[in-house]
Amino acid sequence: MTIPSIDDSIFVQRFARQPSIVSILPVKMTISGLIFDIQRFSVHDGPGIRTTVFLKGCSLRCFWCHNPEGLRMTPEVQFLPNRCLTCGECVVACGHDGQHLDEDGRSFERQHCVACGSCVEACVAEALTLAGKRMTAEAVVAEVMRDRVFYETSGGGVTLSGGEPALQPEFSAAILAQSKAEGLHTAIETCGQVPWASLEALLAVTDLVMMDLKQVDTEKHHAATGAGNERILANARQLALTRKPLVFRTPVVPGVNDTAAEIGAIAAFVRELVSLRAISSNGNGPADISWELLPFHRLAADKYRSLGLEYRARDLNPPPKDQMAVLTEAALASGVAVRAN
Ligand code: SF4
Ligand code: SF4
The missing domain is CATH 3.30.70.20 (Alpha-Beta Plaits)
Known part of the structure; x- marks a missing residue:
């Protein structure tokens, strides 16, 4: 079976008809949403020890996606x-x-x-x-709070990932709001391909936004992910104009962005975001914008098989360490704070 098309996402269609959802807050804990996993003891999805909640449905179709079970908005x-x-x-x-x-x-x-x-x-x-399991926000937070002691000792909390958490904004906002009320640090991981209003609705209850930047050339972005990058870049600029701590993430994928020139182009965009933030804050306070390079891996092959989906990245090799070092150098040369994982 081929990868489900982006148009399969009923939520994308729904939000095409719903330009503003900021008025959703305050939130209802009885609201339910569709998740596909809750992972305890995560250490790569924000500060400290965290629980990561994975929501179903994504608005991109990156051909190397590590979470193919999160693509569709149905179980x-x-x-x-x-x-x-x-x-x-x-x-x-x-x-x-x-x-x-x-x-x-x-x-x-x-x-x-x-x-x-x-x-x-x-x-x-x-x-x-x-x-794909339907849960209320209340039930999700109850599950998250099982590890309260670890969050308290490590400065951790809860991260919403996916899939794309901003495609279920009422549900995400309810989980994040209640987690904050419990004193937890909150974070979201977003692909950025969502209406700005959906992201904006989550900002008041989110301490950290992690967002992917895969390509700054829109045609290459479309070829790799099924959509151009105009909305993503616009949302990144909007985020830069807030005071919210931001971590941009670039999965380094062979043939997509694994050259010094392509990483340099993304670096130039991140530099623009840092400048935007400096302007919007009149130079007061830290930029709180960082960038990470993450090498592609092939660990998702079994998941594709289990879903009966074609794995279009099966012939790709992860970028070797020395190549990642060269790309990190290219990124650092731009003057942007970058971390390679
Ligand atoms: S294959 Fe399983 S999940 Fe699908 S219809 Fe049959 S019982 Fe239900
Ligand atoms: S036949 Fe296989 S998949 Fe079906 S119930 Fe038995 S063990 Fe599970």
Whole structure:
């Protein structure tokens, strides 16, 4: 199966009709949203020890995406054949002709699946899992607060990631607002391809914004992610005009942005953002803008297989350390504070 198109996202269509959502706040904790994971003890998604909540649905289709289970705004079944015991319980449980076990072997007919989850419940081997679960904001925060003691000792908190958290802004705002009320540090990771109003609605309850910058050339950006970058660059400029601490992140992907010239062009844009912030704050206070280079990796290959999706980055090799060092040098030469991971 090919990667679902961006147009599959019902939320993108919904927000195309909804230009301003800033009035949503104050928030309702009973509001629910669709998540696909809650990861405890994260140390790469903001300061300290954190819990990262992954929301379903994304407005880009980066061909190397590490979280393909977050692309669609609907639940979907993941099947791991190497765990299957061929017990047939899922076949019995499915009322939609989705699961098969016969003399030809074991198969999952995804085209029949309505993601009801009956087969997942029946599978004791955990060969079937459901990516996409509806939860209230209240339930998410209750889960996050299990690790309160670690946040207190490390200066950590909660990070909303995805997918794209700003595609479910009411739900995200409710989680962030309640987390802040509990005294937690709050952060979001965004791809930036959302209406400014959706991001703006989250800023009042977000302590740190982490945002991807993949390419400054819009045609190359479109080829790599399925969308041009005009909205992303405009949102980055808007963010620079706030006082919010910002971390920009560039996944270094072969053929997309792995040359000194391309990293230099992104560096020039980050420099512009630092200047914008200096102007907007009359030079008072720190810029609080940093930039990270993250090497592409291929760890998501099994996830694509489990979702029946084509993995278009399967032939790419991660950039070697010496190449990352050269690119980091190119970035540093621009005078921007940059960190390579
Ligand atoms: S229930 Fe699980 S282990 Fe049994 S046949 Fe289905 S997928 Fe395999
Ligand atoms: S999720 Fe429901 S419809 Fe889909 S294969 Fe499993 S039981 Fe059948």
